[in-house]
Amino acid sequence: MRKFGVIGNPVDHSLSPMIHHEFAKEFDIELSYEKILSPVDAFNLTAEKFMSSGSSGFNITLPFKINAYNFADDLTDEAKAAGAVNTIKIDNNIIFGENTDGKGLVNDLERNLEQTLRDKEILIIGAGGATRGILKPILDKNPEKILLANRTKEKSLRLANEFSEYGKVCGFGIDQIKSKPVNIVINATSSSIDGTMLNLPKGLCEGALCYDLMYGSETPFMKWALKDSALIISDGLGMLVEQAALSFEFWLGKKPSTRPVINLIRERVDL
The missing domain is CATH 3.40.50.10860 (Leucine Dehydrogenase, chain A, domain 1)
Structure with missing residues (x-):
């Protein structure tokens, strides 16, 4: 055995x-x-x-x-x-x-949720270890760009610079997120563990896929995405x-x- x-x-x-x-x-x-x-x-x-x-x-x-x-x-x-x-x-x-975290996420997005990552504009919220694990596998799928937002702007800038060899990554602070919709929004923060919700602009998720790396039927991020007119909402169980x-x-x-x-x-x- x-x-x-x-x-x-x-x-x-x-x-x-x-x-x-x-x-x-x-x-x-x-x-x-x-x-x-x-x-x-x-x-x-x-x-x-x-x-x-x-x-x-x-x-x-x-x-x-x-x-x-x-x-x-x-x-x-x-x-x-x-x-x-x-x-x-x-x-x-x-x-x-x-x-295997990043490839696991990509496989869930592509196979189970039937989403294409190529040429997509993807916003990732959070610049900690969870984000580090998923950046390269996503960039390997040739998205248009990854927007990397974090409470501490300097941290997202450092991470964006580190992964720029794999594709286009832009780092900035969460307070700089624009209300313009993107194709995919990924919550890679610990907010769902804490049961809290980040202060994000309205209209960000309109028509988008919104994905929480944490699993649970209704995380605070998923509830917010539903109210913000997201097209598809998923937790991280598939990942x-x-x-x-x-x-x-x-x-x-x-x-x-x-x-x-x-x-x-x-x-x-x-x-």
Whole structure:
């Protein structure tokens, strides 16, 4: 039996065990997948202990994605660009680090929501770690440009400059967002976790796809987007499942079906 898990703090809320067990059923693979709570100052120790127990790999969630980046022996291009790792694979005692978050988002947008990113004007709100993880995969799809807004303007400017080698990115402060509609609005802030809503101009979402990286049936951002005449509104559950599928493929070389798992979670879990 192959052994996997997810390391985080907190980690009780994680849906990853359910997701990966559903993936395993599709291929008749026997695996275990457990939630591992790590003290905030002991990620390396926790990871090493899990590896020594016979693990083939593990996922990493908050607040340890940068720790995992530094822990890995070898990094994929996606992980290098993001500066963070959410998937570790152990092969011949080598620790490989990958970041599947951005590709997971792109797959959800393109496959499940049937959206094209090429030549689109995309506004991303927030310039933290979540945004770092999704910028390169989105830019790889050749959007017209990405508008990057953050409470601290300097942070968005630095991030825009860092990723400008991959495509057109413009950084500015949230208070500088114009009411002109864009094609896609992505909330990459922690506002939905806090249950708060950002002060955004009316008309921004008119006719747009509005996407919250957090999952939940009605996040504050989704409620606001509905009132602001968004054409399509989505939470991040699809991204969660799609990034997990990429982790599964990274570990086992098999590409699982994601739509049935997304539907299953919607039915079973009170989000």
